Amino acid sequence: MTRAVNFHELALLSQGERQRLLQRTETDLSSYEEKVRAIIDAVRREGDEALARFARDFDKAPVEASQIQATEEDFAAAGKALDPQVKSAMDYAAEAIRKFHEDQKPEEMWLHEMRPGAFAGDRVRPIPSAACYVPRGKGAFPSVALMTSIPAKVAGVPELIIVTPPGPNGKVDDATLVAARMAGVDKVFKAGGAQAIAAVAYGTKTVPKVAKVIGPGSPWVAAAKRMVSHVIDTGTPAGPSELIVLADDTIDGRLAALDLLIESEHGPDSSAYLVTWSRRVAEEARAAIPHYWAKMGAQRAGFSATVLSGPVGGIVLARDEDEAIAFTNDYAPEHLEVLAREPFRYLGRLDHAGEILLGEHTPTTLGNFVLGPNHVLPTSGWAKTASPVSVFDFMKRTSIAYVTEKAYPELALNARRLATYEGFEGHANAVSELRDEILKG
Structure with missing residues (x-):
């Protein structure tokens, strides 16, 4: 892998050039809208037949309209086929995810005396139904099934389903089926992309219409969510992966390079920057990245190289700490790693991020899989106003009042x-x- 990693010096950029660094691949979805609208209309008209056709056309999966839902036999076969070590790791992750979201769950009702004899508060109830979207385009992601369905189950959602693209064999990924069962989900449907969003928004003979859909996806999924947002709650805007590694002069630049590859390997539509005010760290990282690409497979290294040498990735050198933090807050990343020997000294100034991972022993990998906090996070700058997926996404509040x-x-x-x-x-x-x-x- 010989591609040059982008190197941007903020002091040398015009306002327009700086602004372009803040863009994401899904900022403008206009190029997808016409095709996505046609997909949605087809699902509304043809239901399961359209889902099966799109599975054959887009996923290259031999699926018929009568095979949209995963069967009990599929679940049983997946449980037998899955590597026991993978299943053990999933159990480990599920335990942490469940504990975190149980701790996060609010009390069922509170009522405070606002004035003598006048009481007001909130009552919390689960939403009636939800779909968890689990992507598969660039791999299989059972961790997404755990991260989306476990909070919903903790919240008490009575009707919960998973939609996910089928693989080339026409089946759901084994680990995703096992993850569904770990979370307590019995209904999994072979549908991905815009067609899956249309199915849960409008319903088909097989796939139920639900109140909300949660989960990350491609620009096709993001565009579909926008188009059906008048009939279904589309939740946290979670598009292609993005990361900022914010590093000070106390760390080894090779560590920053290692972590920069975590989210940049997701796909060519991802975004990833190392932001630092240390030229040493920037140069060490830039020199190390090709060595780490050489230790990866061709596909993932290719994704990472496309991102880090493309318009929405690379290394950003700031003049000082203030400029680096200002850029990071303007970007409002999905994932933010703070690589520093004393990371807490920066925490109070970091205002906008889906998650903040502090220190040299907290790489994004841990947050993505096993720490417990949700890894379905707001993207495209929505971290300025939106929050990670949580039990609150699957619950709604009703105000309660009583006056004597x-x-x-x-x-x-x-x-x-x-x-x-x-x-x-x-x-x-x-x-x-x-x-x-x-x-x-």
């Missing part, structure tokens, strides 16, 4: 004044002497 007879008059007086000012006569009448007369009987 003693507390009512003061509240009614002030509410009536505001209602009258805003011109709402019905509001005002409902807390006027008209109500008092009725309540007196």
Whole structure:
């Protein structure tokens, strides 16, 4: 692998050039919209027949309309075929994911006395149904099945399904089926891409319509989610992978290079930057990256090289710590690693990231698989306003209030004044002497 890793010096860039570094591959989805719209329309018209046809056309998988749902035989065969060591690692990960999300789960209801005799609070309930989207285009991702379905089960979602593209053999990946069973999901469907999003948004004979879909995906999935967002909650915007490794002068640049390859190997549509104000670290990392590519397979090394030598990857050298942190916050990465001997000294200034992994012993690999926090994170700058997938994605709050007879008059007086000012006569009448007369009987 001989491609040159991009090297950007922020001090030498124009505002436009700096802005281009902040772009993602899915920022503009207009090129996908026409084709995705046709896929969605086909699924609405033809249902399972369209899903099977798209599986054959796009996934090169021999799937018929009667074979969309994974069978009990598929689950049993997957359990027997899966490498025991892989299953053990999945058990290890599932335990951490379940514990983290159980600890995250809010109390079922709280009610506080806001004023003497006036009580208000929240009641939390699970959403009625959800689909977990598990991608497969560049590999198999049972970790995504665990990360999406376990929080949903912890939240108590009564109807939970998984949709995932079939492989070339027409079947669901063995580890994904085992992960589904670990999480307690019995219904897994062979559908991926835009067609899967359409199926769970509108329903087919086999695939149920659900209230929400969660999970990362390609620009095709992202475009489909935008187009059906008026009929289904599409959750956290989770597109192609992205990473910033923020490194100071206390670390070895080879370590930064090693970690930069973690997310850049996901695919050619990923984004990954090393951001540092140490020229030594930048040069050490740039020199080391080709050596690490040589230790990878051709496909993953090729993905990484495409990213790190392309328009949305490489090394960014800042003038100082302030400029590096400002760039990182502007970027709002999905994954943010802070490589430093004292990483906590920077934490208070890092405002926008899907996750922040601190120190030399916390590479993104651990967060992606076994630490417990969710790895389905906001992308494309949405970390400025959105959060990682959590139990809260599978729950909704209802406000609760109760006012005693003693507390009512003061509240009614002030509410009536505001209602009258805003011109709402019905509001005002409902807390006027008209109500008092009725309540007196």
